[in-house]
Amino acid sequence: MAVIFPRAANLLIPALLVVAPPGGIAAVAGAWYYFSPEFTDVGYAPDQPVPYSHKLHAGELGIDCRYCHNTVEQGHRAAVPPTSTCMNCHKVVKTDSPVLEPIRNAAENPDDPVEWTRVHLLPDYAYFDHSVHMAASVGCVSCHGRVDQMVTVHQEEPLSMGWCLKCHKNPEPNLRPAGAITEMAWTQADHPEFDATARAGEVTPPQHCSGCHR
Amino acid sequence: MTTKVYTEADQLRGDVHVRAPLVLGGLDFNGVTEKIAAVIEKPDKRWFAALAFSLALLSIYGVCIVIVVWEGIGVWGNRAPVYWGWPIVNFVFWIGIGHAGTLISAILFLFRQKWRTGINRSAEAMTLFAVVCALSFPTIHVGRIWLLYWFAPLPNQMDVWPNFRSPLLWDFFAVSVYGSVSALFWFTGCVPDFATMRDRADTQLKRIAYGAVALGWRGSNRHWHNYEVAYLILAGISTPLVLSVHSIVSFDFATSQLPGWHTTIFPPYFVAGAIFSGFGMVMTLLIPSRKIFDLEEIITIRHMENMCKIILLTGTMVGYAYGMEFFIAWYGQNPYESFAFVNRAFGPYAWAYWIMISCNVFIPQVFWIKKFRTTPWIMFIISIFVNIGMWFERFVIIVTSLTADFLPSSWGYFSPTIIDVGCFVGSFGLFGTLYCLFVRFVPQVSITEVKVVMEQADPHWEGYHLAEEGH
Numbered sequence: 245m246a247v248i249f250p251r252a253a254n255l256l257i258p259a260l261l262v263v264a265p266p267g268g269i270a271a272v273a274g275a276w277y278y279f280s281p282e283f284t285d286v287g288y289a290p291d292q293p294v295p296y297s298h299k300l301h302a303g304e305l306g307i308d309c310r311y312c313h314n315t316v317e318q319g320h321r322a323a324v325p326p327t328s329t330c331m332n333c334h335k336v337v338k339t340d341s342p343v344l345e346p347i348r349n350a351a352e353n354p355d356d357p358v359e360w361t362r363v364h365l366l367p368d369y370a371y372f373d374h375s376v377h378m379a380a381s382v383g384c385v386s387c388h389g390r391v392d393q394m395v396t397v398h399q400e401e402p403l404s405m406g407w408c409l410k411c412h413k414n415p416e417p418n419l420r421p422a423g424a425i426t427e428m429a430w431t432q433a434d435h436p437e438f439d440a441t442a443r444a445g446e447v448t449p450p451q452h453c454s455g456c457h458r
Numbered sequence: 459m460t461t462k463v464y465t466e467a468d469q470l471r472g473d474v475h476v477r478a479p480l481v482l483g484g485l486d487f488n489g490v491t492e493k494i495a496a497v498i499e500k501p502d503k504r505w506f507a508a509l510a511f512s513l514a515l516l517s518i519y520g521v522c523i524v525i526v527v528w529e530g531i532g533v534w535g536n537r538a539p540v541y542w543g544w545p546i547v548n549f550v551f552w553i554g555i556g557h558a559g560t561l562i563s564a565i566l567f568l569f570r571q572k573w574r575t576g577i578n579r580s581a582e583a584m585t586l587f588a589v590v591c592a593l594s595f596p597t598i599h600v601g602r603i604w605l606l607y608w609f610a611p612l613p614n615q616m617d618v619w620p621n622f623r624s625p626l627l628w629d630f631f632a633v634s635v636y637g638s639v640s641a642l643f644w645f646t647g648c649v650p651d652f653a654t655m656r657d658r659a660d661t662q663l664k665r666i667a668y669g670a671v672a673l674g675w676r677g678s679n680r681h682w683h684n685y686e687v688a689y690l691i692l693a694g695i696s697t698p699l700v701l702s703v704h705s706i707v708s709f710d711f712a713t714s715q716l717p718g719w720h721t722t723i724f725p726p727y728f729v730a731g732a733i734f735s736g737f738g739m740v741m742t743l744l745i746p747s748r749k750i751f752d753l754e755e756i757i758t759i760r761h762m763e764n765m766c767k768i769i770l771l772t773g774t775m776v777g778y779a780y781g782m783e784f785f786i787a788w789y790g791q792n793p794y795e796s797f798a799f800v801n802r803a804f805g806p807y808a809w810a811y812w813i814m815i816s817c818n819v820f821i822p823q824v825f826w827i828k829k830f831r832t833t834p835w836i837m838f839i840i841s842i843f844v845n846i847g848m849w850f851e852r853f854v855i856i857v858t859s860l861t862a863d864f865l866p867s868s869w870g871y872f873s874p875t876i877i878d879v880g881c882f883v884g885s886f887g888l889f890g891t892l893y894c895l896f897v898r899f900v901p902q903v904s905i906t907e908v909k910v911v912m913e914q915a916d917p918h919w920e921g922y923h924l925a926e927e928g929h
Contacts, residue, residue, distance in 0.1 A: 248656070248669040257673075272612055280615035406617030 282402040289398035290361040293346050302428070303392035309384055309426040320373040324360055327351050363397050364388070370405075371458045378425060380447040385428050386411070386418040392428040408456070412449035419443045462913075469760040470832060480573055480911050483755035487909050490756065494901050494908075495658055497751040504750050505898065512890030519884020522877050523598055531601045533877045540860045540872040545595045546710075547852045548882050551735070552592035552889075553633060553707055554728070554848060557700055558736025559585025560640060563647070564696035567689075573764055575907040576757045579651075580747070581740050582644040583900070587892040588739070589637040591885045596629075598881075625709035632706040636699050643692040649675050650685065650906040704732040711855065718798035718859035721786065727779035731851060734772035734818070737765050738844030743893065745838045747902070756903050759832050766831040769822050769844060776851075777819035794864060802858045806871060810854050817847025 277283060301307050312329055316322035327350040334344055350358050366372050384391070389400025401407060411418050417432070419440050424430045432440055463484035485493065525533055536543040559581040566574040600606055609630050611620050620627045653675035656668035675681055705725035712724040741762065748757040787799040802811050821843045824830045831837070857872045896902065913919045
């Protein structure tokens with residue numbers, strides 16, 4: 245009978261058996277690493293219409309986070325401030341700075357606001373409430389990083405579900421006294437007088453599906 | 459030495475001292491090969507008609523799937539309180555169908571039931587296609603099918619892991635194992651036949667295609683030895699699956715606390731029903747098939763009669779389970795359980811319940827009469843009733859328990875939508891298309907195994923040493 249396949253065809257199946265298992269593992273590992281928000285989202289730092297520096301305002305000038313993001317203790321969102329908040333100071337400070345032109349323009353023309361680009365965005369199907377996390381005394385820095393050192397704000401943490409759950413399962417390392425929530429440099433190591441274990445006993449973060457997917 | 463010509467009369471004589479022959483019409487080894495290969499080499503016009511019809515139904519399924527995925531599963535009739543409607547009914551129906559193939563190929567093999575060789579190939583193929591149809595329903599039922607991989611235990615950024623305490627997950631594993639083992643078993647059995655088809659091929663394309671799936675089979679002694687060992691091992695692996703898969707499917711219901719579902723009889727009762735429905739479907743396929751493809755001398759009336767006996771047995775077992783459910787509902791003195799069963803038989807779904815009882819328990823009883831077990835058109839009609847009855851069994855179990863549970867304020871009545879009907883009817887198109895393609899390209903009877911049960915293969919056969927005809 246005529247030969248249909250060359251002798252080398254015999255190697256196909258052993259070759260497949262050798263390639264398939266590592267190939268499958270590589271595909272899973274690749275998807276796990278490259279498709280996760282830790283790879284895709286961390287470091288996102290969009291350009292803003294005004295080069296507002298958190299390093300200058302929150303860091304060097306020491307303005308409290310809540311001066312601008314004033315709804316954070318009551319609302320689910322930490323509001324981006326209205327132009328009038330900026331103008332509280334900039335009416336008298338740097339009144340002729342060219343980079344502040346969009347701010348002054350927005351103050352005079354309320355129909356033409358400054359269009360900031362959102363940095364931290366959770367999916368619509370995840371319910372998140374800032375006030376709850378404030379009440380549980382989780383520091384801003386836990387999720388947002390050292391914003392007081394950022395000239396341009398970037399996403400520091402993955403904000404993935406697994407990352408949320410890590411703290412919901414064990415909130416203790418991220419808790420602090422209620423008065424120190426916005427203190428970016430505060431750490432538990434520097435403040436041994438704070439009893440994180442006792443505080444953790446008072447907060448009950450949900451771990452069931454409908455805690456966040458309502 | 460000429461081959462003795464056996465006829466149906468030899469098979470039906472009923473002489474207990476003589477084993478009835480399994481290949482009729484005086485076929486020798488070569489005759490068997492020619493007969494089975496002819497189905498593939500000379501396609502019948504009616505095959506094209508069957509394929510066209512199946513494809514038409516399949517396109518209905520395709521359209522319905524697009525609608526379900528695009529619009530969401532709200533297009534089905536699944537509403538409070540019945541969130542498991544027809545799609546789950548269809549899933550259980552199809553997965554049950556598959557069991558006959560595994561029983562024939564594995565358990566009958568281990569018990570050395572020689573008559574399995576005429577029907578095992580097509581029954582196993584039917585198993586595979588039924589598993590495909592069955593899996594299509596949970597796949598679209600998840601709604602967001604692009605997230606289907608969440609079923610698998612893969613590392614992910616959500617830290618979500620399958621819930622290993624959920625019977626739905628056991629189902630996922632049971633059915634995937636079942637599908638892959640069945641496919642492997644079926645393929646292993648096909649290898650020598652693919653080699654036969656390769657050697658008979660008249661075009662280079664066929665030689666390459668059959669050659670590739672024949673895996674270099676040359677029929678050497680060592681090949682046969684390895685083949686027999688592999689086949690036996692796979693039969694051993696498949697055997698527990700006959701019992702385990704539908705047991706686990708029944709856990710979807712039995713591990714819940716719903717009256718009418720929460721019963722320990724479910725696993726054996728489901729397995730018996732699955733084998734019952736599977737043999738019904740094998741008969742529905744083989745009775746026309748053996749006629750159209752001229753295989754009545756290989757898939758003989760005796761094969762059919764044996765399957766009728768299994769249908770009679772398993773149908774009666776299912777009937778016993780129905781009775782036992784009622785007995786326990788009364789004996790257990792749980793008012794919710796009693797209500798669930800009285801409601802099944804005499805409540806708003808009494809019509810479905812009595813269709814189920816008639817088709818599954820009463821109608822198969824005619825197989826006590828030999829005349830009915832040996833007349834193909836009667837068997838065909840009864841096999842259709844079996845299929846109908848077993849679909850209704852799942853409908854009754856799922857819908858009656860869900861529509862009337864503990865809380866009367868949430869009781870309801872389930873009505874399917876046109877999409878439900880389209881998906882169910884369309885799934886027969888998927889099944890039919892796959893089966894049509896199978897009979898067109900794969901020897902639908904195992905050429906190899908049929909020869910083994912012929913008297914010519916027996917060293918004690920009077921003409922054994924004189925046999926000249928090759929195969």
